[in-house]
Amino acid sequence: xxxxxxxxxxxxxxxxxxxxxxxxxxxxxxxxxxxxxxxxxxxxxxxxxxxxxxxxxxxxxxxxxxxxxxxxxxxxxxxxxxxxxxxxxxxxxxxxxxxxxxxxxxxxxxxxxxxxxxxxxxxxxxxxxxxxxxxxxxxxxxxxxxxxxxxxxxxxxxxxxxxxxxxxxxxxxxxxxxxxxxxxxxxxxxxxxxxxxxxxxxxxxxxxxxxxxxxxxxxxxxxxxxxxxxxxxxxxxxxxxxxxxxxxxxxxxxxxxxxxxxxxxxxxxxxxxxxxxxxxxxxxxxxxxxxxxxxxxxxxxxxxxxxxxxxxxxxxxxxxxxxxxxxxxxxxxxxxxxxxxxxxxxxxxxxxxxxxxxxxxxxxxxxxxxxxxxxxxxxxxxxxxxxxxxxxxxxxxxxxxxxxxxxxxxxxxxxxxxxxxxxxxxxxxxxxxxxxxxxxxxxxxxxxxxxxxxxxxxxxxxxxxxxxxxxxxxxxxxxxxxxxxxxxxxxxxxxxxxxxxxxxxxxxxxxxxxxxxxxxxxxxxxxxxxxxxxxxxxxxxxxxxxxxxxxxxxxxxxxxxxxxxxxxxxxxxxxxxxxxxxxxxxxxxxxxxxxxxxxxxxxxxxxxxxxxxxxxxxxxxxxxxxxxxxxxxxxxxxxxxxxxxxxxxxxxxxxxxxxxxxxxxxxxxxxxxxxxxxxxxxxxxxxxxxxxxxxxxxxxxxxxxxxxxxxxxxxxxxxxxxxxxxxxxxxxxxxxxxxxxxxxxxxxxxxxxxxxxxxxxxxxxxxxxxxxxxxxxxxxxxxxxxxxxxxxxxxxxxxxxxxxxxxxxxxxxxxxxxxxxxxxxxxxxxxxxxxxxxxxxxxxxxxxxxxxxxxxxxxxxxxxxxxx
Numbered sequence: 099x100x101x102x103x104x105x106x107x108x109x110x111x112x113x114x115x116x117x118x119x120x121x122x123x124x125x126x127x128x129x130x131x132x133x134x135x136x137x138x139x140x141x142x143x144x145x146x147x148x149x150x151x152x153x154x155x156x157x158x159x160x161x162x163x164x165x166x167x168x169x170x171x172x173x174x175x176x177x178x179x180x181x182x183x184x185x186x187x188x189x190x191x192x193x194x195x196x197x198x199x200x201x202x203x204x205x206x207x208x209x210x211x212x213x214x215x216x217x218x219x220x221x222x223x224x225x226x227x228x229x230x231x232x233x234x235x236x237x238x239x240x241x242x243x244x245x246x247x248x249x250x251x252x253x254x255x256x257x258x259x260x261x262x263x264x265x266x267x268x269x270x271x272x273x274x275x276x277x278x279x280x281x282x283x284x285x286x287x288x289x290x291x292x293x294x295x296x297x298x299x300x301x302x303x304x305x306x307x308x309x310x311x312x313x314x315x316x317x318x319x320x321x322x323x324x325x326x327x328x329x330x331x332x333x334x335x336x337x338x339x340x341x342x343x344x345x346x347x348x349x350x351x352x353x354x355x356x357x358x359x360x361x362x363x364x365x366x367x368x369x370x371x372x373x374x375x376x377x378x379x380x381x382x383x384x385x386x387x388x389x390x391x392x393x394x395x396x397x398x399x400x401x402x403x404x405x406x407x408x409x410x411x412x413x414x415x416x417x418x419x420x421x422x423x424x425x426x427x428x429x430x431x432x433x434x435x436x437x438x439x440x441x442x443x444x445x446x447x448x449x450x451x452x453x454x455x456x457x458x459x460x461x462x463x464x465x466x467x468x469x470x471x472x473x474x475x476x477x478x479x480x481x482x483x484x485x486x487x488x489x490x491x492x493x494x495x496x497x498x499x500x501x502x503x504x505x506x507x508x509x510x511x512x513x514x515x516x517x518x519x520x521x522x523x524x525x526x527x528x529x530x531x532x533x534x535x536x537x538x539x540x541x542x543x544x545x546x547x548x549x550x551x552x553x554x555x556x557x558x559x560x561x562x563x564x565x566x567x568x569x570x571x572x573x574x575x576x577x578x579x580x581x582x583x584x585x586x587x588x589x590x591x592x593x594x595x596x597x598x599x600x601x602x603x604x605x606x607x608x609x610x611x612x613x614x615x616x617x618x619x620x621x622x623x624x625x626x627x628x629x630x631x632x633x634x635x636x637x638x639x640x641x642x643x644x645x646x647x648x649x650x651x652x653x654x655x656x657x658x659x660x661x662x663x664x665x666x667x668x669x670x671x672x673x674x675x676x677x678x679x680x681x682x683x684x685x686x687x688x689x690x691x692x693x694x695x696x697x698x699x700x701x702x703x704x705x706x707x708x709x710x711x712x713x714x715x716x717x718x719x720x721x722x723x724x725x726x727x728x729x730x731x732x733x734x735x736x737x738x739x740x741x742x743x744x745x746x747x748x749x750x751x752x753x754x755x756x757x758x759x760x761x762x763x764x765x766x767x768x769x770x771x772x773x774x775x776x777x778x779x780x781x782x783x784x785x786x787x788x789x790x791x792x793x794x795x796x797x798x799x800x801x802x803x804x805x806x807x808x809x810x811x812x813x814x815x816x817x818x819x820x821x822x823x824x825x826x827x828x829x830x831x832x833x834x835x836x837x838x839x840x841x842x843x844x845x846x847x848x849x850x851x852x853x854x855x856x857x858x859x860x861x862x863x864x865x866x867x868x869x870x871x872x873x874x875x876x877x878x879x880x881x882x883x884x885x886x887x888x889x890x891x892x893x894x895x896x897x898x899x900x901x902x903x904x905x906x907x908x909x910x911x912x913x914x915x916x917x918x919x920x921x922x923x924x925x926x927x928x929x930x931x932x933x934x935x936x937x938x939x940x941x942x943x944x945x946x947x948x949x950x951x952x953x954x955x956x957x958x959x960x961x962x963x964x965x966x
Contacts, residue, residue, distance in 0.1 A: 115184065116424070117488045119147030124485050137405075139191065141412045145284065146187045146209070149416045150246075153287050154180055154216060156427065157239040160291060161220055164236060165227035169219050182212045190253070197776070199258055206254040210247045217243035232308070237316055238290025245282025245323065249275055259777050268616070269397035269595065270330040273338065276404055277326045280411050281345055281384060286319060288380070288419055289352050292373060296356050299370045299426050302363040308355060318348030335391050335400060342388030346381075353381060367443075368450025372422025375458050379414030383407055398571040398595030405593070405618065406567075413480065414461050418454075421487045425450075428494060434502035441501045445494040446487075451525055455532040456483045463536065467565050470589065470620055472543030479539050563587045564626075568602075568646065570613070571595040573639055573798070575602075575632075575646040584652040588623040597774050598754035600639065602646065604632040612636070612752065615774060626650045637753045638802030638844035680717045681866050688867035689729070689858045693825040693880060696736050696815055706732065707748040708755045708795075713807070715833050716854055716861040716957065722841045723807030724751055724795070730807030730859045731829040731884065732793070735761075738815050741785050748778040754797055757781055760929070761791035761812040772797045788816035789906040790827075790880050790931035801886045802844045805834050805852075807859070809884040811931070816903065822935065823875035828857045828892075830926075830948060830958055831884040850887040855948065855958035864946075864960025871938055871964045878935045879946075885928030891949040892924040894962065897936045899924070904932035923949055938964040 123143035158176055162168050169176065189205025192198070217240045224236050252275040256268060293308040322345030329337030356377065365371045390403035429442040460480035464473050564586045569576045573596065582588050594600050594613040602610040602621055610621045623630075632646035633639075682688075711725045726732030735743065747757045754772040762769075762783025769781040794800070795808035811829055833854040834846035846853070854861045871877045878901075883890040898920040902910040909932075913919045924934050938944065944962040947954035 115151045115180065116148045116420070117491060119143055119151060120485065120488060123148065124481060137409060139195070141408055142187075142191055142194075144412050145279070145416055146190065147184075149284060149420050150183065150187065151180065152420050152424065153242075153284070154183060154212075156291070156423070157220075157242075157287055158216075159431075160294075161223055161236045161239060164230060164232050165223050166230070167223050167227040169223055175219075179212055179215060182208055186212060194257060202257045203254055206250050206257075210250045213243040213246040213250070217247075232294060234313075234316070235290045235293060235308075238286045241316060241320055242283050242286035242290075245278045245286065248327075249278035249283060252278070259774075268597075269401040270333070272401045273391065273397070273404060274327045274330040276408065277338075277342070277387070278323060280408075281326075281342075281387075282323050284416060285345075285349075285380065285384075286316075288376075288415075289319070289349060290316075291423070292356065292377065292419075293352055295423060295426070296370070296373050296377075297359045297363075299367075299373060300359055300363040300365060302359040308352075315348050315351050318351075319345055322346070322348060333397075335394065335397065339388045339392035342384060342391065346384055346388070349381065349384065353377065367425075368447045368454060369422045369426035371450065371454040372418045372425065375454060376415050376417075376419035376422060379410060379418065379458075379461070383411045383415060386410075395576065396569075396571060396595075398593075399569055399576065402567065402569050402593040402595060402618070410461065410465075413484070414458070417484050418457065421484060424491070425487070428491065429498070432495075432498045434498050438498050438501040442494045442498040445497050446490055448490055449486075449528070451528040452531055453483050453486060455529065456480065456535055459532060459536050460539070463540070467563065468540075469543065469563050470622070471546045472540060475539050475543040475546075476536075479535065563589055565589045565591065567591045567593070569593045569595050570600040570602075570634070570644075573634075573642045573644050575634075575644060578645060579647045579649065581649045581651050582626045584627060584650045586626055588626050588648065590621040590623060591618060592621050593618045598772070599636055599752055599775070600634045600644070601636055602632050603635045604648075605630055609635075623648070626653075628653045637797070638799040638847070641799050641802065641844050641848060681862050682717050682860070683866075686717075686863070686866050688863040689860065691826045691828060691858060691864065691869060693734065693813070693827045694736065695825075696738055696813075700737075700740065701742045701744065702735065702737055703744045703746075704733070704735070705746040705748060706757065708751040708808070710751055711807075712839055713859070715835075715856065715859065719835065719854075720839050721806075721833065721835065722839060724755065724803065724841075725807050726757075726810055730809070731831065732808075732810030734811045734813065734827055736813045736815070737785055739785055739788055739817065741814070743781075743783055743785065743812070745781040746778060747773070747781050749773045749775050751775055755795050755803065755808065756797045757793065758796040759783055759791065759793045759812060761785050761787075761789075761793070761814055763787075766796075770796055785812075785814045787906060788814045789903075790814075790882050790933065792882055792884055792929045792931065794884065799844065799847075801847045802842070804884065804886040805832060805847045806842045811880070811882045811884075813880060816906075820876075822878045824869075824871050824877045825880070826869055826878070827880040827882075828960075829859075829882045829884050830855065830857055830890045830892075831859065832856075832886065832888055833861075847886070852888065852956065855888065855953045855956045857958060857960055861957025862959060868943070868961035868963040869946075871962055873938055873941055873964055873966050876935055876937050877962075878933050880931070880933040881924055881926065882931035883926040883928050887928060888953060889928060889950070890924075890926045890953070890958070892926070892934065893922060893947060893949040894934075894936065895945040895947070896942065897938065897944055897946075897962075898922065899934040899936050901935035902932065903934075905930055938962075940964070941966050 123140050126139040126143055158169055186205045186208025189201050190209065193201030193205055220236055220240050224233065227233060252271050256271050256275060294304060297304045322341045325344055326338050326341030329335065329341055360374055365374055386407050387404065390407065391400045394400035394403055425446040428446060429439045432442060433439065457480045460476040464476050564582045566580050568590050570593065592602055592610055592613060594615055594617055597615050599612050599614065601612050604623060606624065608621065608623050610619055613619050626648060627650060629650050630648045632648065634644040706726045709725055709728060711723050711728045712720050713723045713730060714720050723730045737743065749755050752775055754774050756770055756772045758766065758770045759781065763786060764783055769779065773779055791812045791814065793810050793812055795803035797803050809831060811827060813827065832852035833856065834842045835853040836843045857864060881892045899910065900913045900920055902921045902924055904924060910919055910921050924932055926932065941964050944964060945959060946962060947959035
């Protein structure tokens with residue numbers, strides 16, 4: 099920076115960064131108001147953007163003043179640090195928005211390194227300064243920068259695509275991240291600053307020292323943060339809450355001293371009111387932090403509770419402390435003489451009592467169980483009121499420029515009169531305006547609330563809304579039972595703390611839609627007039643016990659009984675009018691059942707990608723299958739004993755999935771773990787034993803995942819396997835049909851009564867497109883029963899097997915010991931496999947099937963056309 103750049107211009111330039119971040123925060127609320135992502139973006143634009151920028155500027159300013167020792171590089175290098183932080187913070191938010199982890203990593207590194215440089219400069223200043231009574235306060239800024247480094251590191255860790263797989267671990271990271279950033283980076287900076295700033299704003303006398311500068315205070319605060327993080331690491335919510343309590347003990351020392359200043363010299367301007375209110379919100383939110391953690395039933399519940407607290411941290415504390423401090427500091431740093439400073443301060447104080455009262459009144463009202471529309475309007479009013487500071491700041495800069503007093507000059511009379519004689523603010527009128535504003539907001543919100551019209555207009559409606567927080571964790575709803583007075587409108591704040599997609603569907607037809615991991619949504623169930631049941635409709639989660647019961651307290655018992663009877667019906671209806679013996683049309687292309695020869699390579703690499711694929715499984719019948727590489731069954735792999743298979747498993751589906759290769763012998767913990775959508779892992783195993791082995795998804799409920807298409811075969815040739823003229827592979831599986839084009843019916847899977855049985859994923863396909871063979875040539879047919887429930891008895895009508903290989907052993911080989919032995923079926927239980935060999939003696943059409951005849955009649959049949 100050029101030496102000629104004056105202090106006033108410097109502060110004008112750097113000061114505009116804060117309003118820009120604030121404007122972006124308000125824009126994010128508008129653009130993402132209906133998204134669970136909106137609150138995250140708003141909070142980070144305010145805290146990581148606006149507030150952190152203000153901290154970097156003003157902590158350096160205060161350090162220079164307290165130590166009377168200018169930072170190395172002066173304003174130039176501070177400008178560089180601000181630029182680096184701004185770029186880093188922007189990259190973090192862009193990366194999170196676009197789910198680009200490497201962008202998040204780059205931005206986080208910039209923010210963290212910048213904090214390290216900031217702390218290093220402050221340490222050098224502190225060591226090179228002369229003793230001063232308030233110099234210890236600079237240590238707060240150094241400690242705060244250290245907290246930011248760790249907090250940003252945890253944020254990067256959390257943003258990694260693999261971090262959400264273990265939700266409990268993620269939640270502990272989240273709680274520590276919040277603690278270090280809000281109580282550490284922001285909290286320590288504020289405590290170290292307001293110890294002197296608030297008495298100055300209040301024009302209250304500061305003693306020779308402050309409790310914040312006293313030796314025990316900062317160590318106590320830091321000890322609390324260390325214990326907080328230790329508790330999360332040690333998986334102890336009690337220890338984490340104890341850390342918050344220790345922190346509050348340290349903060350109480352400073353807060354008690356500041357309360358004395360407020361009593362002796364009450365606030366009379368916006369800066370004083372806003373800073374005082376911010377400190378009150380900080381104390382309440384910190385206490386709430388500890389209470390939520392210690393009373394939660396799990397880390398997921400604690401994290402969900404903190405998510406509701408963070409906006410109050412950000413707005414009630416962060417927003418108000420920043421705007422209040424700037425309202426006092428801007429006139430001071432701009433200078434321009436007494437008249438200019440007074441005029442600037444007067445503009446920033448415009449409607450101060452109204453603004454601070456509206457913000458805090460609206461925040462307080464949002465804590466009450468008000469309807470969603472009312473809460474949204476209250477947040478809009480308070481954010482708009484806070485944003486008024488931006489307009490006032492621009493006006494204040496213009497007024498300061500007009501009222502600046504050159505040395506020896508006089509102001510024009512009109513400007514001087516305005517500057518010297520500001521009109522007093524009518525406090526009674528202001529408070530009446532506040533009450534009217536909040537009352538009007540409540541009235542409009544109540545009028546617009548749907549529960550007051552269609553949702554609660556039926557007989558017996560109370561007009562009251564019951565709001566309940568429900569967390570989806572470990573494939574359960576927590577709580578799983580809700581008691582609601584009959585006639586109340588029920589609103590559920592639904593948080594997905596699991597590592598997979600969930601939803602909530604009620605028997606009334608109300609549904610949440612899919613809820614992403616770590617996201618929150620609101621479900622307006624409507625007026626409750628009878629008991630009802632909700633469940634997760636995804637991935638068979640209902641069968642795993644993911645049910646939510648709503649008890650209507652005071653409801654008619656007959657209505658409740660009817661509701662429970664309706665809830666017993668399956669949430670997916672079978673397709674009607676299926677002809678299980680129907681054959682595909684003439685244009686049908688069957689799956690190629692021919693088996694490719696084993697490759698000469700000893701290392702086999704491939705990628706298996708899960709996707710939701712709408713697939714025809716019988717003539718005119720489609721289902722939304724979960725597939726490996728877009729087919730069910732998935733691709734067939736082949737090798738020999740000793741070969742290595744390296745599979746890159748990618749989940750491009752919508753819920754968690756996994757991969758279990760029976761052909762490999764290894765601990766399942768890592769390679770077979772469930773991964774979330776967008777994640778991938780590498781599965782490597784060595785084939786040590788021969789046979790036809792099943793692979794499948796092992797995510798629970800496993801039966802549902804297999805029945806919906808997640809299976810395939812790995813063939814490991816037994817040593818000495820002879821070459822034959824034709825070699826086929828058939829994988830038998832079952833379909834439990836859901837609605838046309840939708841996923842299979844999980845309830846049907848439990849009955850073990852399939853609608854269709856197929857070879858290679860399509861009923862009767864090899865009737866329309868028969869396999870082929872030649873008279874006198876040996877044919878080998880590998881068969882795998884993928885289940886998940888029904889066994890197979892593979893048979894070729896008119897053929898006799900001279901060789902039968904099942905589950906790694908020859909039951910019959912080349913006619914057995916006499917050379918004349920034969921077999922008629924290959925019997926397989928689910929997940930078993932083998933092969934048969936036979937030679938056809940004359941031309942003709944030979945049906946093959948499962949000799950469980952009712953299964954053959956459901957689609958498990960085909961033809962082999964034999965020619966001369």
